[in-house]
Amino acid sequence: MARWTIPFLALISLCAATSCSSYRALKPATNSTCQLSDTHRLPQGQYVMQIDIFNKHISGLMLFKETPTGTRAVFTNEMGFKFFDFEFGKDSARTVFILPRMNKKLIVQTFQNDLGMVAAPRKQGGTLQGKEGTVLRSKLNDKDFLYHYTGADCNTLTRIERGGKAKRKVIATIENDAQGQPNKAIIKHKMFNFKIKLTKVEEEAN
């Protein structure tokens, strides 16, 4: 049996047993006025970004900045060296710059999907109701949707998930500051051991 097979099967089993549960329990919400807004994503600013994949760990700084054409996401290491610069629109992502040795389709897609999930502006979609309150669903592409768990008041973002109509693929757990603004996100993939943690940096008053 190939070396990767056993851990991969274990991951699949774990997925089947726990997290990959269904969205089928979510029902269309009636009389809800809850809509996706800018409070349902990480606000612009500097974040410490930590990436873990198996026993590999790397950190750096992520800058999210709103521009007239979209949301820019620039990742540098702590010493200022830029790795990539993406721009997110409501239904697109483009690469402004990426270090040539990182310019692989899977890498670009993974980072764009994950960062876009928590920081990109989104189009309105459907409003669903579940045990955890209101869930805003917006179409991402032909296969996937984003599910924003916005709490009973519609303003408290607690989680964003990416998945199909039935299964979860990626989960972003959101934490909010004292003012209720999202300031931390932990993005975890369900199908392989990959985690991104974003923590907002408190900027110094000059």
Added chain:
Amino acid sequence: MQKLASLVPSMRQAILIHIIAAMKKTAFILLLSILAYTSQAQRPGFTYIKDDAAVRQKLSAGSKAINAIKADFTQEKELSMLSEKIVSKGAFFFKKENKVRLEYKTPFKYLMVINGSKVLIKDDTKSTKYDTHSNKIFKQVNDLIISSVQGTILNSPDFKVKIYESSGQYLLEMVPVAKGLKEFFSGINILIDKKDYSVSRLEMVELSGDKTTISFSNKELNGKVDDTLFSTN
């Protein structure tokens, strides 16, 4: 078909691991640059020194006289396509022959320690250790750091160097010619104080046009610097 589908996560993992390793190497190369070089190109007030043999000798002798450094630093990252500056601050320590500590304090915590061939990188959640002998690029970088400390960096074949001077400073304008560095930087400029031959400012220009400037202040040369600061355990 099922086999092919199940391979996709493995392929993704493999590529991501490769990229993360590459990112770490880049971070290390950047640290080398901080130690090895500095300055500002074509700056008004500076004159190009065509015959620089005497200056090279002075710089080499001057750096040999520095056994330890304590300093504060301010790092400014300018993003070329966004009118945005990212500023961070911290403390820098050096001790001969080959010990370096770069400690970011605000607005985030990050530590990089080099002690001989050992490297420690620590953020607020994890510590990672390396041995530069285990990796060719790390080894090259380590050699460069040591040569900079020993004052032989100006003879490095990895850069084309032009030297400029003003009344109080030397400016080393360094263009990478080595394959690894060339992939990341279009130029590295180092500003050196004439009074003590210490680096006062480092400017790294990336291929994308972004610029990172590190300015050193409150420098204390040849004072007591505790060895425990360079522990990689």
